[in-house]
Amino acid sequence: MRRNFHEPQVLRLQSSVGICGVNYADDVKALQVMMMEAGYQAATGRALKADGQCNNETNEAIIWYQRLLTMSSSGLVQPTDQWFIQALKNASQPMWRP
Numbered sequence: 001m002r003r004n005f006h007e008p009q010v011l012r013l014q015s016s017v018g019i020c021g022v023n024y025a026d027d028v029k030a031l032q033v034m035m036m037e038a039g040y041q042a043a044t045g046r047a048l049k050a051d052g053q054c055n056n057e058t059n060e061a062i063i064w065y066q067r068l069l070t071m072s073s074s075g076l077v078q079p080t081d082q083w084f085i086q087a088l089k090n091a092s093q094p095m096w097r098p
Helices: 025-037 040-044 056-068 082-091
Strands: none
Touching (some): 025 040
């Protein structure tokens, strides 16, 4: 039987990602992929390489999404920031509209 929906994605960060974060490569890469799937390049015209390196481009993308979501634009995503992570998940779903 063919399914017409995506398998649920569960992202649980092990530690903080971003400016002054612990920045484990797996966490950084997962967040980079989520931001790209949520339309970062289409909205900003900037590409974000999912390489697991928390560089200036990654920090700018985090800040951009934090501002978009009217959050404190600290450039840091904590494992407890589930609202931020859920917003990225929602935006990456087909046919999702705010």
